[in-house]
Amino acid sequence: MKVIEKLMGTNDFEGFSTQARDHAQNPRHYGKLDPFDAHARITGPCGDTMEFWLAVREEKVDRIAFITDGCLSSRACGSMAACLAEGLPVEEAADLSQEDILEALGGIPEEAKHCALLAANTLKAACEDYRQHQKNNPEKIPSPGSLHATGAPREKQENLELENRRQLQARLAPIRHKILVLSGKGGVGKSTVAVNLAAALRFSGKRVGLLDVDIHGPSIPTLLGLEREMIQAGEEGLLPIEKDGLKVMSLGFLLRNPDDAVIWRGPIKMGVINQFLKDVEWGGLDYLIIDCPPGTGDEPLSVCQLIGTLDGAVVVTTPQKVAAVDVRKSITFCRQLKVPVLGVVENMSGFVCPQCGTLTPILRAGGGQRIAEDMQVPFLGSIPMDPQIAEACDNGQAFIQHFSDSPTAKILREVIQPVLALDARDDISHTHKLTSTKEDNIMRIAIPLVDEKLALHFGHCDRFALVDVDPKEKKIVNREDVEAPPHQPGLLPQWLADQQVNLIIAGGMGQRALGLFQQKGIQVVIGSHADTPEQLVADYLAGTLREGENLCDH
Ligand code: ADP
Numbered sequence: 001m002k003v004i005e006k007l008m009g010t011n012d013f014e015g016f017s018t019q020a021r022d023h024a025q026n027p028r029h030y031g032k033l034d035p036f037d038a039h040a041r042i043t044g045p046c047g048d049t050m051e052f053w054l055a056v057r058e059e060k061v062d063r064i065a066f067i068t069d070g071c072l073s074s075r076a077c078g079s080m081a082a083c084l085a086e087g088l089p090v091e092e093a094a095d096l097s098q099e100d101i102l103e104a105l106g107g108i109p110e111e112a113k114h115c116a117l118l119a120a121n122t123l124k125a126a127c128e129d130y131r132q133h134q135k136n137n138p139e140k141i142p143s144p145g146s147l148h149a150t151g152a153p154r155e156k157q158e159n160l161e162l163e164n165r166r167q168l169q170a171r172l173a174p175i176r177h178k179i180l181v182l183s184g185k186g187g188v189g190k191s192t193v194a195v196n197l198a199a200a201l202r203f204s205g206k207r208v209g210l211l212d213v214d215i216h217g218p219s220i221p222t223l224l225g226l227e228r229e230m231i232q233a234g235e236e237g238l239l240p241i242e243k244d245g246l247k248v249m250s251l252g253f254l255l256r257n258p259d260d261a262v263i264w265r266g267p268i269k270m271g272v273i274n275q276f277l278k279d280v281e282w283g284g285l286d287y288l289i290i291d292c293p294p295g296t297g298d299e300p301l302s303v304c305q306l307i308g309t310l311d312g313a314v315v316v317t318t319p320q321k322v323a324a325v326d327v328r329k330s331i332t333f334c335r336q337l338k339v340p341v342l343g344v345v346e347n348m349s350g351f352v353c354p355q356c357g358t359l360t361p362i363l364r365a366g367g368g369q370r371i372a373e374d375m376q377v378p379f380l381g382s383i384p385m386d387p388q389i390a391e392a393c394d395n396g397q398a399f400i401q402h403f404s405d406s407p408t409a410k411i412l413r414e415v416i417q418p419v420l421a422l423d424a425r426d427d428i429s430h431t432h433k434l435t436s437t438k439e440d441n442i443m444r445i446a447i448p449l450v451d452e453k454l455a456l457h458f459g460h461c462d463r464f465a466l467v468d469v470d471p472k473e474k475k476i477v478n479r480e481d482v483e484a485p486p487h488q489p490g491l492l493p494q495w496l497a498d499q500q501v502n503l504i505i506a507g508g509m510g511q512r513a514l515g516l517f518q519q520k521g522i523q524v525v526i527g528s529h530a531d532t533p534e535q536l537v538a539d540y541l542a543g544t545l546r547e548g549e550n551l552c553d554h
Pocket of ligand 1: 389
């Protein structure tokens, strides 16, 4: 542990040669191999674990892969051992020594040299595993990758895998952005951040799915008050549960006995996660937020490998110093898997007094920010420990939606900006272009709709027409209809502010809502008649839109 702390200290690469540093940062052959001919896993005296997989052709190491949960030097040593072994006859690969690996690396810190021994020993054990299989099946010369995690015959297995991948890709193809939420360990608020991230994106008018694959603690159903929901099967798969327009799917809906997952062995867990990912009928989504199992071990690795291309990861941590090592591991994990790190969120950073709203730092804050700077990833913000978050979680509500005016909700909205920016960056949908690229000289008018005309009761409309006008030219430049967010007090003002609306044309509106719009700098024209948005806007531009009595003031 001391070694890890030292290595993860302020200068991670002290004592590393350029070559070793490169292998630590971008380990070659990282991941698992399936099918494979031989496998070994060893835990070294420092507690780090390493695994090697081999596929052998004509007695030579045809393909090789490794993973480790260890420090930077473990990764460098595993990576170099794999590079040295690839293409060698199995006997020679087994003979690669600690010295060979160290020499090839050209320098790692003295106290971490045991990592090279761990790599050499694990590689040797994998080679021995291959020999052992040969001894047990003397008449059968193993072909590359003749073994599989499931033990099925090779050809059949390969076909199954191809089909599996095809199905998964077909499922996930209509999803524009897949975002991972991860943390080095449990209990830091990863699921809370995932729920609020998903709710905030929904709130911004996006089509959002929330997927909970935290197999050991699927808490999303509890956080959203969906524990009693039963999954329904649609024509093409399992239907997500909808809550306030958010599509939710959790392993928790399927694991009626929470102890089940604890006793499953690795391959069974992976099978369940795989099946689950493949079976959910999401339909088209702008975002899928994935609440990943904590840590950097087999489970999150498999989730990432199964999902394929991910658009980014949000790493959640707490301010304590001990959390630093976990964050570094999570960031390195993402880098190894080529998942862009959108940023680090520090949760439970200080306490917000429920009486006066004062923020008191309990643990030393700023750790998340320091690590983010150190690892050169964005810092997304510090979320305080807020009793209203706990209250919302206990009541099965998304905090950001139910306490949308609170200072913590404001912080959360800032946290999601880089995620929202993904959509703005490569937007193909007109709606998003509209909401994210409104120019300063364009004015956006929102009109609540029912049956294509202005809805007289503002709070109960289902859709809004967002009409962009050029006030100088007095003409409409665009119109887009968007689904209204769920009907909850205080929600619409923030939502319409997020849509960059400058003016609302309404029939009637409650006094409280009027006040809230005023606070957000949104002008409201009251008492308009039930006409089409185009007509109302044309009247407004011509200066002939009549303000009447507040038609629905409650
Ligand atoms: P994880 O997914 O990391 O295991 P959860 O998101 O399930 O953690 O959070 C654990 C508990 O901590 C939840 O009950 C939640 O109510 C509470 N919690 C998380 N973040 C905060 C916060 N900022 N303020 C108050 N309570 C929080």
